[in-house]
Amino acid sequence: MPFNRNGDYIPSKADKTTDILGSKEIGGIGQLIYHPFKFASYDISYDGKDYCAYPVCKKGQEPIFPNNDTLTGKGILVTLCNLAKVIDSFENKIPKEQLIVRWCMENMHPYSIDFIYSELVENFDINTIDAEMVEHDGIFKIDRFMDDLGKLYNAVRFYVALEGILFAEDDIAYNLYGEGKYFEGYSYFEKYKHAVPEVPDDIVGEPTPPQELLESMMRTNQYIEDHPVEQPPEGSFDFNNNHYDDYDELRKTLADFIPEFNMKLKLNSATGKYEFSADIDSVFDIAWYTLARMISEDPTLENRANNDSRPEGIMICCRNCGKFIIRKSNRQEFCDSEECQKVRNARKQKAYRERKASEKAHLAQKKRQKSKQSDTRPD
Structure with a gap:
């Protein structure tokens, strides 16, 4: 209890940034053990x-x-x-x-x-x-x-x-x-x-338990539906x-x-x-x-900002x-189905062609600029 014997409140000295025990710190709590089985029909x-x-x-x-x-x-x-x-x-x-x-x-x-x-x-x-x-x-x-x-x-x-x-x-x-x-x-x-219509605060409410979150969502959804824009x-x-x-x-x-x-x-x-x-x-x-x-286990926003x-x-x-x-790798954006892999390869080829075309255009522009500079150079 955060009170002394006189009933006075004693502020907690716990550092909330460091005093949160994770699963590794308390002997493996956080495991997931289950026994799967299935019926034939x-x-x-x-x-x-x-x-x-x-x-x-x-x-x-x-x-x-x-x-x-x-x-x-x-x-x-x-x-x-x-x-x-x-x-x-x-x-x-x-x-x-x-x-x-x-x-x-x-x-x-x-x-x-x-x-x-x-x-x-x-x-x-x-x-x-x-x-x-x-x-x-x-x-x-x-x-x-x-x-x-x-x-x-x-x-x-x-x-x-x-x-x-x-x-x-x-x-x-x-x-x-x-x-x-x-x-x-x-x-x-x-x-x-x-x-989107602005939903009044009395419709949204201040939900905290999951069931009240759901009720708030339903009220908000109904208000949006009743006030189309x-x-x-x-x-x-x-x-x-x-x-x-x-x-x-x-x-x-x-x-x-x-x-x-x-x-x-x-x-x-x-x-x-x-x-x-x-x-x-x-x-x-x-x-x-x-x-x-x-x-x-998601990385913090600070770590993601550098990646x-x-x-x-x-x-x-x-x-x-x-x-x-x-995601199997940090670059994966498509599933392994044959159709989706075809789309992925087509997009890669398109991006490659666009990049090469851009590089070619940039090189041509540099050549034109160089040629123009040589033409205007005094003899």
Whole structure:
């Protein structure tokens, strides 16, 4: 308590710039330990209120245990965001239920990860009632998955937009707000555009908890929708106000969306040791934790100012198809698909030709100037 025995307040002597303990300073807290598994198939059923996914666990369709080394936190985060992008596209004609189940079959079961894993490894017999219990415990509602997916997707788009504005790439931030097929993007960059109504303070409020942040965003979005104004020409990404000046405030807003994590002792099967780890119940816990680590490991603005390239290991969107990827090098801007690589090579060739043409024109101009000087020189 910061009070003495007389009830007088005693100011803290802690140096907030140095007295924050990181994971390395407190014995490895900050690890991420989870046990992935996936079912061979799911049944989808409608109970009158919700669509539910029912995992199939029976002889001939046994659960699969992926290699831990191939299913990373960043991999899960990227695939979930790309799933959301497809689901949210108006061009997509595949039902969201099928896309979600397909993701689960290709990656891992999404909910009650540790609990169901313990059921599958502790004297599990697929020929007994054990299999029925696993099937029952693995049921999840599609709406729950969609709600979790939408929150994560919007937060990651916000993160990618903030990364972009550091390098004067404003297209993602400019187009962040808007309604997709299922998800509505954040409106935090709308106030920086040329033609946006000024939202009254009583509409925005002063949100602090995540649920109040969401309510504030919804009120702001509704006000903007009810007060339309003339927009800039299509294809323009020109902001009227300098959003970079508010980068710290915007980044804090993003941090407020990150949920809290509970820590507990968990057995690391790779080492056989118990370690402090985040308590994981779903793939979304893994994704949120991964995003939080990415944000915490971002270089400071001072360090970025001395580097004209983005750091590797961060999430970006492919410059051609918009797919989410983890940057493998500090120069990567395109995904590995054949089509996007063709576009990348075409842009490189175009830039090369333009550079050579510019160099040729500059050389010709120097020759003309030299020739002119020699012509005007007295004999």
